[in-house]
Amino acid sequence: MNDAVRSDQRGEIRPDVPLGRRSPHSKTRVLVADRNVIIRIGVRAILERAPGVAVVAEATTYDAVIDAVDEHGPDVLVIDLDLGDDTTRGLQLCEEITNRYPHTKIMILASTLSEFVVVDAMRRGVTGYLLKDDVKADELGKAVRTVQDGEVVMGKGIGNLVAHSLGSHREMGEHVTDRELEVLKLVARGLSNKQIAADIYVTESTVKFHLQNLSRKLGSHRRAELVHKATAAGLL
Amino acid sequence: MNDAVRSDQRGEIRPDVPLGRRSPHSKTRVLVADRNVIIRIGVRAILERAPGVAVVAEATTYDAVIDAVDEHGPDVLVIDLDLGDDTTRGLQLCEEITNRYPHTKIMILASTLSEFVVVDAMRRGVTGYLLKDDVKADELGKAVRTVQDGEVVMGKGIGNLVAHSLGSHREMGEHVTDRELEVLKLVARGLSNKQIAADIYVTESTVKFHLQNLSRKLGSHRRAELVHKATAAGLL
DNA sequence: TGCCCACCTAGCCATATGGACAGGTAACAG
DNA sequence: CTGTTACCTGTCCATATGGCTAGGTGGGCA
CATH class of the missing domain: 1.10.10.10 (Winged helix-like DNA-binding domain superfamily/Winged helix DNA-binding domain)
Structure with a gap:
C-alpha cells in the first residue's frame, strides 16, 4: 500500500514534485510540535546538531500543526500526540495529515508508552514512534532521516510491543469508543x-x-x- | 557524551572558585538533573541564552546528582524530582543537599503538580518549583537567578496551591506512610x-x-x- | 514514665461493584 | 436487505467496598 509511495519518494527524485520542494542535496525539513517549550527547544537543538536536518517551524496546538504543515510542507513532523487534553485528537490529526500530505512523514515523540496508542498510530500512517525518556541525543537525528526515507522507526521495546499486540489474543481492533x-x-x-x-x-x-x-x-x-x-x- | 564536556570547556570552569562562593561578577553556576536528554539539552540551551547563567554539569540519577554537587558545588540545582521510580527519593535528596550544601539552592522542574509533593519539598528547603509544561523560555533563566538570590519562585498556580494547603482544613502533616x-x-x-x-x-x-x-x-x-x-x- | 504514632485487628452494615444472562435501537456500509 | 457497530436497557446474584466503632502493639521521644 503506502510502501510503494514511500520507496518511490526515496528512489527517484522527481524535480517536478509539486509540494516536495526538495532537491537531493537539501536538508530534511522538520516541524516540531510539542506543548512544552523545553522539549521544543531541546529537540530543535538536537536536530540542528544533526547533519542534513533543519527545523523549519514549531507548533504547540493541533490547529497550529495543521497551519504549519500547510505553510511549510515539512518532510517530517516530530510530534507529541498529547497537544491538548485529548490524545484521540492527536491520532485524528495524524490521519488527517497522512491523507492530505502523503509526503510528510510523522514521527511520534511520546511521553508515555501504550500498546493501544502505538498500534492505533501505526494504522493511521505514523512511521516512527519514540519515547522521550528513552531516546538518546544522536538517535533522534538518525531517526528523523530514517523516517523520511520511508522506513519505520520504533524505540526500544516498542517494536516488541506492537508485534505482541498483533500476534496475541486480542485481534487488535479493540477501539475505546x-x-x-x-x-x-x-x-x-x-x-x-x-x-x-x-x-x-x-x-x-x-x-x-x-x-x-x-x-x-x-x-x-x-x-x-x-x-x-x-x-x-x-x-x- | 561530548556535549557535557564541550560546554564545560566553553562555559568557564574555575577550579579556584570555592564551593558555593562566587564573586559578584561571575555567572550563576547551574547543575541540571533530569533523566530525559531532551529536557537536559533544552534547559541547557535556554539557560545558556540567559545572561549571567552557566550550566556546569548534568546528572541523570540521584547518585550522579550528589557526585556532581560534590564536584562542582553549583549555585543552583535545577532538578526533576522523578529521577528514578520513586519521587520520595528525590525529596530525600533535596533534604540531604540543603543540609550538606546550604549555599546550593534547589529549583524543582517538575512534570506533574501535586500539593502533596510541593509542600513536602518546601519543608525540605527547596526554594523554587516550576512546571515543565507551564514555564516560558525566558522565565527559566530569570527564575534561576531569583532562587540564587534566596527568593522563592513558584510557577503560576503553585503558590496558591501551597497557600491553600497551609491555610486549610488539613493542618498539613498528612504524610502518606x-x-x-x-x-x-x-x-x-x-x-x-x-x-x-x-x-x-x-x-x-x-x-x-x-x-x-x-x-x-x-x-x-x-x-x-x-x-x-x-x-x-x-x-x- | 507517659504520650504519640505507625501499625495491626475485629465486627457490623448499607451500598457498590463485577459478571452473567437476554434483549432493543439507530446509523451506516456492502 | 443484511450485517456490523455503537449504544442502550433490564434482571439476578455473589462478592467487594466504604464507613463506622472499638480496640491492641511496639518504638521513639519529651
Whole structure:
C-alpha cells in the first residue's frame, strides 16, 4: 500500500514534485510540535546538531500543526500526540495529515508508552514512534532521516510491543469508543455507577455495560486498575 | 557524551572558585538533573541564552546528582524530582543537599503538580518549583537567578496551591506512610482487599484501615479516584 | 514514665461493584 | 436487505467496598 509511495519518494527524485520542494542535496525539513517549550527547544537543538536536518517551524496546538504543515510542507513532523487534553485528537490529526500530505512523514515523540496508542498510530500512517525518556541525543537525528526515507522507526521495546499486540489474543481492533472514554473519566473522578448514570443521562445498567466493555478492552476487571491502565495509556 | 564536556570547556570552569562562593561578577553556576536528554539539552540551551547563567554539569540519577554537587558545588540545582521510580527519593535528596550544601539552592522542574509533593519539598528547603509544561523560555533563566538570590519562585498556580494547603482544613502533616503507599500500589494493580491482605501478610481489616487513612489523606473515598489522585501526585 | 504514632485487628452494615444472562435501537456500509 | 457497530436497557446474584466503632502493639521521644 503506502510502501510503494514511500520507496518511490526515496528512489527517484522527481524535480517536478509539486509540494516536495526538495532537491537531493537539501536538508530534511522538520516541524516540531510539542506543548512544552523545553522539549521544543531541546529537540530543535538536537536536530540542528544533526547533519542534513533543519527545523523549519514549531507548533504547540493541533490547529497550529495543521497551519504549519500547510505553510511549510515539512518532510517530517516530530510530534507529541498529547497537544491538548485529548490524545484521540492527536491520532485524528495524524490521519488527517497522512491523507492530505502523503509526503510528510510523522514521527511520534511520546511521553508515555501504550500498546493501544502505538498500534492505533501505526494504522493511521505514523512511521516512527519514540519515547522521550528513552531516546538518546544522536538517535533522534538518525531517526528523523530514517523516517523520511520511508522506513519505520520504533524505540526500544516498542517494536516488541506492537508485534505482541498483533500476534496475541486480542485481534487488535479493540477501539475505546467516545462513550466509554466519557465513562472512564468519570470513574477516575471517583463517581459511582449511579452518579455516572445521572451525569450522562443513561441508566446504571448502561454504565455497567460500558465498564464491562472497557474491562475487556483494557484487560482489567477492577475500576482502580482500569484508571491506572488508562492513565498509563494516555487516555485520561 | 561530548556535549557535557564541550560546554564545560566553553562555559568557564574555575577550579579556584570555592564551593558555593562566587564573586559578584561571575555567572550563576547551574547543575541540571533530569533523566530525559531532551529536557537536559533544552534547559541547557535556554539557560545558556540567559545572561549571567552557566550550566556546569548534568546528572541523570540521584547518585550522579550528589557526585556532581560534590564536584562542582553549583549555585543552583535545577532538578526533576522523578529521577528514578520513586519521587520520595528525590525529596530525600533535596533534604540531604540543603543540609550538606546550604549555599546550593534547589529549583524543582517538575512534570506533574501535586500539593502533596510541593509542600513536602518546601519543608525540605527547596526554594523554587516550576512546571515543565507551564514555564516560558525566558522565565527559566530569570527564575534561576531569583532562587540564587534566596527568593522563592513558584510557577503560576503553585503558590496558591501551597497557600491553600497551609491555610486549610488539613493542618498539613498528612504524610502518606510506607505501608499505605504499598497498599496503594497494589490497589492500582487491581487487587482486591483480600488479595492485598494475602500479599502483605496482614488481615483484610488492616488493608481497609490503611485505605481509610489514604482516603482521608488524599481526600477521596473511592479507590478509583484514589489511584487517579495518587498518580497525579506522583506517588505511583 | 507517659504520650504519640505507625501499625495491626475485629465486627457490623448499607451500598457498590463485577459478571452473567437476554434483549432493543439507530446509523451506516456492502 | 443484511450485517456490523455503537449504544442502550433490564434482571439476578455473589462478592467487594466504604464507613463506622472499638480496640491492641511496639518504638521513639519529651
